[in-house]
Amino acid sequence: MRPSILDPLFAPITSLEGVGPKVANMIEKIVPADLGDRAARAGDLLFVLPNSVIDRRNRPGIAYAAQGTIVTLEVWIDRHQPPPRGNRSVPYRVFAHDDTGEIALTFFHAHAAYLEKQLPEGEQVLVSGRMEWFNGRASMVHPDHIALASEAESLPLVEPVYPLTAGLSGKVLRRAVAQALGRLPTLPEWQDAAFLRRHSFPALGEALNRVHNPADPLDVAVEGAAWRRLAYDELLAGQVSLALVRARVRRLSGRPLTGGGALIDKLRVALPYALTRSQEAALADILSDLGRPERMLRLLQGDVGSGKTVVALLSMARAVEAGGQAVLMAPTEILARQHFSTIAELAEKAGLRTAILTGREKGRERTETLAGLADGSIDIAIGTHALFQETVAFQNLVFAVIDEQHRFGVHQRLAITAKGDAPDMLVMTATPIPRTLVLTAFGDMDTSKLTEKPAGRQPIRTVTLPMERLSELTGRIRDAVAEGQKIYWICPLVEESEEVKLMSAEERFAALKPVFGDRLGLVHGRMKGAEKDEAMRAFKDGETRVLVATTVIEVGVDVPDATIMVIEHAERFGLAQLHQLRGRVGRGSKPSSCVLLYKDPLGETAKRRLSVMRETEDGFLIAEEDLKLRGEGELLGTRQSGTPGFQVARIEFHADLLEAARDDARLVLARDPDLQSERGEALRLLLYLFGRDEAVRLLRAG
Ligand code: ADP
Ligand code: MG
Numbered sequence: 290m291r292p293s294i295l296d297p298l299f300a301p302i303t304s305l306e307g308v309g310p311k312v313a314n315m316i317e318k319i320v321p322a323d324l325g326d327r328a329a330r331a332g333d334l335l336f337v338l339p340n341s342v343i344d345r346r347n348r349p350g351i352a353y354a355a356q357g358t359i360v361t362l363e364v365w366i367d368r369h370q371p372p373p374r375g376n377r378s379v380p381y382r383v384f385a386h387d388d389t390g391e392i393a394l395t396f397f398h399a400h401a402a403y404l405e406k407q408l409p410e411g412e413q414v415l416v417s418g419r420m421e422w423f424n425g426r427a428s429m430v431h432p433d434h435i436a437l438a439s440e441a442e443s444l445p446l447v448e449p450v451y452p453l454t455a456g457l458s459g460k461v462l463r464r465a466v467a468q469a470l471g472r473l474p475t476l477p478e479w480q481d482a483a484f485l486r487r488h489s490f491p492a493l494g495e496a497l498n499r500v501h502n503p504a505d506p507l508d509v510a511v512e513g514a515a516w517r518r519l520a521y522d523e524l525l526a527g528q529v530s531l532a533l534v535r536a537r538v539r540r541l542s543g544r545p546l547t548g549g550g551a552l553i554d555k556l557r558v559a560l561p562y563a564l565t566r567s568q569e570a571a572l573a574d575i576l577s578d579l580g581r582p583e584r585m586l587r588l589l590q591g592d593v594g595s596g597k598t599v600v601a602l603l604s605m606a607r608a609v610e611a612g613g614q615a616v617l618m619a620p621t622e623i624l625a626r627q628h629f630s631t632i633a634e635l636a637e638k639a640g641l642r643t644a645i646l647t648g649r650e651k652g653r654e655r656t657e658t659l660a661g662l663a664d665g666s667i668d669i670a671i672g673t674h675a676l677f678q679e680t681v682a683f684q685n686l687v688f689a690v691i692d693e694q695h696r697f698g699v700h701q702r703l704a705i706t707a708k709g710d711a712p713d714m715l716v717m718t719a720t721p722i723p724r725t726l727v728l729t730a731f732g733d734m735d736t737s738k739l740t741e742k743p744a745g746r747q748p749i750r751t752v753t754l755p756m757e758r759l760s761e762l763t764g765r766i767r768d769a770v771a772e773g774q775k776i777y778w779i780c781p782l783v784e785e786s787e788e789v790k791l792m793s794a795e796e797r798f799a800a801l802k803p804v805f806g807d808r809l810g811l812v813h814g815r816m817k818g819a820e821k822d823e824a825m826r827a828f829k830d831g832e833t834r835v836l837v838a839t840t841v842i843e844v845g846v847d848v849p850d851a852t853i854m855v856i857e858h859a860e861r862f863g864l865a866q867l868h869q870l871r872g873r874v875g876r877g878s879k880p881s882s883c884v885l886l887y888k889d890p891l892g893e894t895a896k897r898r899l900s901v902m903r904e905t906e907d908g909f910l911i912a913e914e915d916l917k918l919r920g921e922g923e924l925l926g927t928r929q930s931g932t933p934g935f936q937v938a939r940i941e942f943h944a945d946l947l948e949a950a951r952d953d954a955r956l957v958l959a960r961d962p963d964l965q966s967e968r969g970e971a972l973r974l975l976l977y978l979f980g981r982d983e984a985v986r987l988l989r990a991g
Contacts, residue, residue, distance in 0.1 A: 291977055297472035298978070305331060305468045308460055315457040316465065321936035322980060334469035334977065336936040337462075338500055338516065339449030339509045345417045345434070346446045351427050352389035354420040361417040361446065362429075363387060363438060366408045371401055380430075383408050385416075394428040433478040438881060438911030447503040470501055479971035480521070481953070490518040511942045520938035521946045523979050527935075528947075528954035529972055535586060535734070545580040546687060546713065548610025551830050553603050555639035560599065562743065567591075571737035575604045575715060578735070579611075579688070585713035591739030592908035593754035593872025594746070597717045600739070601690045602632050604715060609641060609668045613687030614709075617671045619793060622647045622818060623825065624692065627847055629671045636669060646672035646681070649818040683709055690715045719869065749875040749906060750882040753859070753899050755889055763804055766853065770808060770834045775851040777873055778837045781858035797857065798837045805835050813839040840866070849877040859885035859902075860895040864915040867902050894918055917941075936979070 291299065303313050309556070317324060320333040345361045346356075354360045372379035381399035385392055385408075394416060396404060408414055418432035436444040451462050473494055491499065491514060499508040499515035507513045557564075564572070571589055571848035578585035591597045605615035617632070619625040629645040636643045644658045644667045661667035665684030670676060686709025716734070754762060766776055778801070780794040798811045810833030812824040827835040829848050854874045859867060867885070874881040883897055901914045939948065961969040964985075976985050 290310050291982070292974060294474050294476065295332075295974065295977055297474060298335070298469070299330050300472075302329045302331055302334065302465065303467075305334075305465050308465050312457065312461060312465075312910075314455050316462070318454045319452050319457070319462075331469045331472050334466050334839055335473065335497055336935065337451055337466060338519075339451050339503070341450045342503055342506045342509055343433075343448040343450060344506060345444070345448060350389035351387050351392045354427070356420060356422045358420050359418065360420050361415060361434075361444070362392065363413065363415050364392060365413050366410050367391075368410060369400075369401075369405065369408070375488045378525070385414075390427060392429060394432060395428050407435050415441055417444060422775070445486045445502070447505060447508070449501060449503055449509055452557070466501055470497060473497060475975055477967070477971040479968060479975045480525070481968075484949075484953070485518075485575050488517070488521075489514050490521065491515060493518070493522065516937070517943065517946065520943045521950060522975060523935055523938045524943065524947050524950035525953055525972075526975050526981045528950040529957065530976055530983065532954045532958050533985075536962060544611075544687070545582045546608055546611035546613065548607050550607075550610070552606040552610045552639050552641065556603055556606055556635060559635050560636040564953075565596065565739070565741050565743055566601070567739045567741050568596055570605055571600050571739060573738045574735070575600070576607055579604065579607055579713055581627070584711055585715065585735075585738060587715050589715055589717045589737050589739070591717070591718050591719065592742070593869055594742060596738035596743050597692075597719070597739060598628060598631060601715065601717060602635060605669050605688060605690065606639065606641065608688035608713075611687065613685045614662070614665065614667065614683050615669050615688040616676055616683075616686060616712075617669070617690045617692065618676055619671070619673060619692045622649060622673055623821060625671055625673050626822060626825075628692070631847065632671060642666060643669045643671065646670055646675050647818075648673065648675050650675075652710050659838035669821065677760045685709070686712050688713045688715070690717065692717045719872075745878045746875060747878065747880045749854075749871060750880070751871065751885065751903050751906075752882065753885045753887060753903060756886055759886065761885070762855070763801070766835065766855070767804060769853055770805065773826065774832075774834070774853060774879075775831065775848060776853040776855060777851055777870075778833045778835055778855045779857060779870055780837060780839055781861055793857075794837055794839045800833065801837065808832075808834040810836045811838070812836060840870070847876065848873070850879070852877070852881040853888060854881070854883040856884070857886045857890060859899060860887045860891055862898075864898050864901060864911055864918065867898065868908060868911045871902070871906075872908075 302308050302316055303442040308316065312469070313329065314336075317329045317333070319335050319337055320329050321338075322329070322333045324333075335498070343359060345359055347358065348361045348363065349355075351362060351364070354362065364387045367384045367386060370382040370384065372381055377398060381401065381404060383394040383396070383404060385394060392490055396406065397612055415434070415436045415438055416429060416432040417434040418429045421428045423429060433448075434444045448858060449458060449463070453459060453462065476493060478485075478492060483491075485492075490496070496515040496518040499513075500519070503509050510516060571591075575585070575587060575589075578587055588785060589597055589600060601617055605617065608615040617628055619628055625645060625647050627725075629643070633643045633645075642661070644661055646658050646662075650658060657672075658667065659681060662670055663682045663684055670683075675681075689709070689712045692715065745979075766778075769776060778797065780797050794811065794813045798809065801809055810824050810828050812821055812828075816824070824833075824836070826831045828851075831850075851874050854871055856867065856870055858860065862870070870882045874883060883902075885902060887895070891899070897914075897918060901911060905911060938946070957968065957972065958964075960966070964970065964973055976982050
């Protein structure tokens with residue numbers, strides 16, 4: 290249960306004064322928290338951080354205030370001059386002076402009573418706003434702030450400017466934030482005191498107060514101590530929660546998986562090629578992990594086409610040698626089938642029994658597979674998340690390989706864990722993720738990398754081509770087909786809906802049909818499973834030569850003799866996706882090419898993306914560029930799938946803090962694995978504060 294000290298922050302924002310349902314809706318658009326289905330809470334407002342400030346500290350006196358600048362003036366109110374009755378086009382003027390000169394405070398459509406109260410004649414007031422000079426006369430139109438001199442502290446001299454959404458006024462938002470801030474209880478410090486001192490980090494309350502009530506523009510700077518403190522809190526919350534998940538996964542550990550290597554040897558013999566050096570190294574890492582009594586949790590990173598699948602297969606064989614079962618889980622059905630078709634054949638030669646399980650297996654086939662999994666007659670199961678539905682039981686699941694991990698969340702990781710006797714886990718990702726992102730997304734995981742491509746691969750020639758030259762391209766593709774080449778033709782990713790996506794592929798198919806006749810195939814996400822399989826098979830077997838596809842083929846599909854990849858509307862794809870798609874070709878020994886068809890005019894980012902694609906094939910370089918060109922959440926696909934990203938931390942500014950948070954989390958949990966010490970208790974509050982309480986529940990579950 291959430292500690293009650295946090296209750297005021299967990300009340301709905303509508304409990305704040307001036308926040309009704311309408312304002313609440315608008316606020317929900319700007320809070321950085323990933324709300325999911327829940328309504329925004331007061332505490333979410335704490336992390337709506339200003340993106341700049343208006344500096345009102347300049348107090349030059351009327352005569353010295355420069356045209357157009359923001360100034361704060363301390364003036365005496367002399368007299369009010371309302372507009373003539375019935376003439377609303379003349380403004381309401383209030384004349385005032387200070388030691389240096391006179392000024393007219395000017396208001397359109399003013400309420401006299403309101404102004405009389407705000408600017409009483411004979412009183413001294415502070416006004417802050419933009420200075421205007423006209424014909425030697427000073428004026429200020431609608432001052433941003435007015436305060437009686439006796440209440441000067443109510444005027445923000447450094448005013449935070451928040452991100453706004455249409456309809457939401459800065460004033461309303463500031464007021465709501467101020468109230469949220471007022472609700473912040475005094476919480477025990479969860480950070481290490483020495484660490485705070487070393488970095489000159491303020492306490493949480495002080496940090497929040499500084500960013501929301503800045504005294505200096507530095508107070509709201511991303512690199513400033515206040516912001517960094519908050520970022521560190523958030524990063525630590527993330528690292529602690531990931532470490533807790535990991536510790537739980539590990540705690541359930543048990544058996545070392547060992548074997549004589551007979552199965553692995555048989556597979557090696559069956560392979561039509563020798564493993565690359567990095568495949569060997571990764572396999573050695575994995576086998577050594579498996580042989581240990583602790584549970585394995587390893588990330589296998591390797592660019593598209595680097596040959597992760599075979600590494601997975603050989604390690605699964607070890608699990609079988611050790612007397613257990615293994616699963617390989619893919620994010621899509623096409624991919625699962627793809628893996629199955631490569632693996633099953635090889636596995637059979639080594640005497641391994643395999644089966645596939647996706648949402649599509651029904652009836653008797655399904656019943657038989659389920660029975661085989663339950664009684665242990667199936668050694669290796671390949672499938673989608675259908676593998677961890679409730680009806681699926683394993684006799685002795687000891688090893689799980691998860692392909693393209695970033696599409697699965699922590700939940701799924703735990704679900705698969707529950708299926709077996711603490712299965713060892715190998716997570717494979719084709720997106721070469723920069724190290725910082727590995728840390729934020731997976732925590733402190735052991736990593737193996739496939740750094741080289743299998744021998745004999747040829748570089749892929751990448752060209753960009755404007756849409757106007759489509760017919761020229763079609764001609765060249767016709768020649769390529771005549772030479773016996775295979776071509777992927779990827780259709781525009783249209784974001785609005787799956788339906789539109791489908792249409793564009795079908796339209797392209799229809800347009801190309803007269804040229805290619807029955808050498809043309811089509812595959813898209815809306816087709817029935819069997820139709821998809823058939824389309825893929827026909828392409829693989831060479832019956833069709835040009836395959837028009839939506840991005841369903843994006844990940845993992847393997848047709849080694851495909852040599853040309855055409856990507857239509859390449860400007861609409863992200864770098865990672867372009868790289869993934871391009872990786873579908875260049876898998877055989879023949880030279881391949883990739884044609885990026887684009888539509889002018891290109892935006893700056895699109896231009897940059899396309900040129901990165903032309904310049905390099907290095908997945909890690911591309912991933913780094915991608916990180917620069919867009920936010921880190923998008924790169925991991927988290928924005929789409931709704932995994933909480935970061936509210937405060939900005940990896941590009943706070944990467945150093947991320948490393949520190951990783952070490953800190955490790956240290957804390959080594960000493961206090963159940964978060965029961967004083968600092969541990971405080972850290973639980975931190976987890977709640979940043980919405981990482983899922984990890985706290987794990988603690989309770991033991
Ligand atoms: P990915 O890492 O993208 O999942 P795959 O495992 O699909 O890559 O492998 C891509 C292709 O490379 C497959 O056709 C596979 O058979 C082949 N392959 C894998 N390892 C080697 C190797 N050592 N030598 C030659 N070809 C290999
Ligand atoms: Mg793959």
